[in-house]
Amino acid sequence: MSRGAILISLLLLLPQAALSQYYFGRNKVQYDNFDWRILKTRHFDIYYYPEMRELAEIGAAYAEEAYQRLVNKFNQTINRRIPLIFYSNHLHFQQTNTIPNLIPPGVGGFFEFLKGRVVIPANGSLAEFRRVIHHEMVHVFSHSKVLRALKDHRKTNFPGPPLWFTEGLAEFWAEDWDAEAEMFIRDAVLSGYLVPVSEMYRIYGTFLMYKEGQAICKFISETFGDEKLLQLLENVWMTDSFSEVMRFTLGVDYKKFDELWLYWLKKQKYPILQNSDMPGMVTERLTHKGINTKPAYVEYDGKKRIVLVSNRMGYSNIYEMAYPENGRRRHDMRVIIKGERTSEFESFNLLRSKIDANDHGELVFIAKSKGKDAIYRVDLRTTEVLDRIQFEELVTLFSPNWSPDGRRIVFTAVDFGGQSDLYIYNFDTRALEKLTNDFYDDRDPAWSPNGKYIAFSSDRTATGKHGAYNLFLYDLETGDIAYLTYTEHNDLTPAWSPDGRALVFTSDRDGAYNLWMVKIPEQPVQLASLEKLGDAPMTDLPYPCALDQKAKFKKLTNFVTGAFDPEWTRDNSILFTAFERFSFQLRRLRNVDRVFEQAEEQAPDSLLASVEPWTMPRLTGNSDVTTVSYKRKFSLDVAQSQVTQDPIFGTSGGAQLAISDMLGNHHYYFLIYNTATTRQDFLKSFNIAVTKIDLSHRTNTAFGLYHFAGNYFNFAEGIFFERRYGGFGSLSYPISVFRRIEASLNVRMSDKEWYGIRRRKALLVSNFISYVKDNSLWGASGPIDGERFNFTLGNTVDIKESNVNFYTLIADYRRYFRLSSQTTYAVRLWTAINQGKEALPFFMGGSWDLRLYPRWRIWGKKLFLISQEFRFPFIDRFAISFPFGGLRFSSIRGALFVDMGNAWNDRLEQVLGSIGFGARLRLGGFLVLRYDIGRRFVINDIRTGVRPKSFDLQSGMYQQFFFGWDF
């Protein structure tokens, strides 16, 4: 195929690829149809839907606040209106079409620089919403500053600042240094895995990179001056090496900077160990691999169990393990629910949502399912799903907690408008009751053992504006809400002791998240309710409260890093999740009473009489604010022109253009290209295509018109000329994230000439329908777990001349068996058939299918392939040092493979095969280099049966070097 033809083919594929997200791939499902509006403020166009109007107004106020703050910080204005697209929750955000990628749960928002868009979801917490807005606005200003600096100095094609710096700066200037950032950096320093600036590529794009970047910016600000951070952006024009930019700006290059920074960190963090401990040194570890969180303790059928969420084998699952007693060290884990593989359990919100189990052996948890969160009630004995509850108006759900009678649950939910409140659901009556009703973020509810109260964490406190959470108590009889703690820090995840006389919770009061405990006093408690603040009555309600002067209030743990999600057992122990060595693991604190008695007494919290909940800022009633309906306005995404030179086919050239609307729901692709080699051919050699894609609904559609003409080549047909023109329409319906149905209709005139042989004209109509599934989990060089397949059926017929008439069947099935956390057995079964008049051949051979054979040199109208591969880690880190520098590679994977297959037209005579070893090296985020070496074999005369003598292992070693992911 000529280069021009290849280009055209690739471009023709482009819109279809965008529609179907390639041959496999998961789906971005448009579960909801949003009626978009635009709130126009002084500097922003805020895109929102009517249900979240209130939240949009609050976000607008935050955005304007961020703008004013950053104008002063950057000494820069943004002289354009900034598009700010809000979603009321993360599940809506995952449906955005502003970028084609699937958005994982951990992404809090993004700045897309092509259209200058900022896309942000809320998720219950207004403080977090504000923080993300500030974070993304730092990106907007940084981008503007860098572009300005390069433009001012007439510099083009300069690399911008590295990701660790831009993300670190956004984190640092968006928020105060908090306990979470401190936890990661303490752990990295004290556990010895802190990555220096000069090797930041090793953690590119990871959460650790964000936090290290933030810590570096903090160091620069405190040591060299806050203005140096800005100068690092302003000085990017000086050189294309950021190390040099650093040297010109700070006076030190990467190497020296690393020395200074690491020394500064050690001076700060090492002394902390004097009075604190790493969790691993003082508590018992119960889990080892992956992330293990959200423990729930349960006793049923006389057995003591722990249920937890873990991604120890890659996918997140819910596991049950026996509660370890009597020094037993081995903890077998049983999978209760397999997550992230089916549309029923798409994800578990691993780090946010707790789970709970009752004494009936019923587990309750939240899983994302088909566009919304669902509450699941599962029998732990049989793993049978007893209930699956979704609510019309509630989108994201968190942390269900059983009532003592085991018939009701209390949980947090974020509604369609983005408001986070507490709810009670009764499994017997199917009734839903709303407990709170405001924009405060109420989370981590815990039902008291006597059934009368619900303790929860909330930012409804006076300091909540800045992100502080205190503990509160909801009285189920009166509906009153009372303070349980009062601090400017974060008190989270309260857990009642089995007798209801103590509450343990996690708090960052002293700079790190630790477990704190308050015990019920001997004397009546003085409480202040929010409504009755100022004349707080004396009550005799018997529950623990840190505001009570007589209560015993102590810090249970003194960890350097952090402890989360405490859960009482019935043997005077507390289960919790601890962070250490960049991992969350389950731990146990035993003899809680004794630890409590030995702990130092803390001063009780004091509640000032003037304390009132904070109020949300809002941009309403302002002359600067107007609202309009969203109307599609298209702007440019990509425009490029290209000229190609080919010694055989001559010169050809053309251009491509892509435009889309602000929300990315509608796309147009234009292609114009000319492959004429003589003046006479100029008009008929135009290649033109126009495609329109609509992603605004669950069923994605595309249609277009095209005219292609040119010389083509393939190994089966040689060189031929073909002119095709017509139109096509296609649609893709995602059944879920993992499965979809695709269909297409293509009507075209085809005038094809095999030079010197024959010419035929046809009016071709092609119909295809496909069923695609992909739930694979990916590792460094390809899938490592799950399965994916594509079944396609179609036919192509010449409805005018009857010159062409064939049907197509393609079945491509791939399955990955996880043998251990590091190894996988992968198998691929592929067959394809084109049968009928002028049926087109299929091609194979090469690194992507039948390995060690020449690429695409095996063809026929029928094809089959069986590939098997054992994937394993080969070299984790590999470095070559030279006097002038060095090269470093990581995650080199190995593979042992056996392939068998062939392509044929009429009779399959033999099977070709290969066996060998391969190595894969991932470069950056998208390219994998592949090297395979091994031997070929042939199985002859298979029509008469496979016998030992028909197997021929050919002599000589073959090798191939190419690129591409594992199948």
Next chain:
Amino acid sequence: MNAMFRIGIVSLTLVLLAAACSKVRVQVDTAADDRAWLYPGGGLLHTAFRPDGPQPPLKIQRIVKLNAAPGEHLAALDSLLFIPIKNGRVAVYEARRGKLVGKLKYPVGVEGHIAIHPDGFLLMSLRLGHQTLLCYDLKQARYLWKRRAGLVWGPPIPADSSVYVVSKFKHADRYDLQTGRRIWRFGIESQAYAEPALTGSAMIFATDKGRVHAVERRTGKAVWEAQAGTRAVMVAPVVALDHGLVYIASLDSSLYALDLESGQEVWRFRAGGSFWKAPAVRDSVLIASDGMGTLYALHAATGQLLWQRAFSAPFGTTPLIVGGTVYLGALDKMFYAFELTSGRTLWQVALKGRVRTNPMVFLNSIVVGSEDRYIYFLVQEDMGVND
């Protein structure tokens, strides 16, 4: 009369002889008047004040397009306007011919600052490179000397027969104007960004740690040191000899008035945002703007707030006081004229880019630059002809 004029009144008449655009040659002809804008802030004290000049309403007489963004400070000598460009050049505009007549290319193509010695020397400081302090003889169209002065972020200040410069390499230097020989070096604890102010006997500058130094011009010995906040000072000190004060505008959002003789803090004014631009002063009125877009008029002797006005965007230039009018360019592309005594807007015009090049008086016009490569010549409405 500012100290800079003590060197005598010299006027220059241009004769452009250079054939190549990288050469600029002028001929010293007659005495220059004392309005020449040779340095940032219009003089060695950086007051940014001229008693007379164009008054609003103004009109745009001419727009000159450059090939990159103009620098922060322009300088003029008679009918020649020198425009540093951020791609490593100095463009020369000649008023009588109304066009650019030459360009001088730095040895390395990086951003630099300029100042002019009235005897016809163009001093240049560079932000990158080895030889970062350059003296160009405009009469002979050749570099007189080049020196390693460290990375220099602000313009050099030539005065008498010397050149004063502060460096990011933590020192302040005095060089001989004719030979480039370093006369003394004063080590400082941290980096210094902005050019020094020169009084009759002292060189005053501030650092990125908020430290203010007064150094004896003749010997390089410390006269006094003071602390103006803890954050960086990015702009030059401004000296009001009448009040015996030096003003330090800091990123910590405070404006400090220090005693010129002792460095003692006399008053301090707390603003809403950081001071990214130097103030200007005329008699008893000090004009300053902060990073939040608020313009302040303070009593120069006491720091008492006379008036303040909030704007939608911060200002991108140092104020220029001409008679009773304050000229200021803003980051929302607006260029304003305010009444000095009240802050009332007298006139305004929208330019093509963020206004970041400080306005100056050039012959009968106000000259200002925007970051989208434009230099604007603004004259009184009743003068000149629109191009």
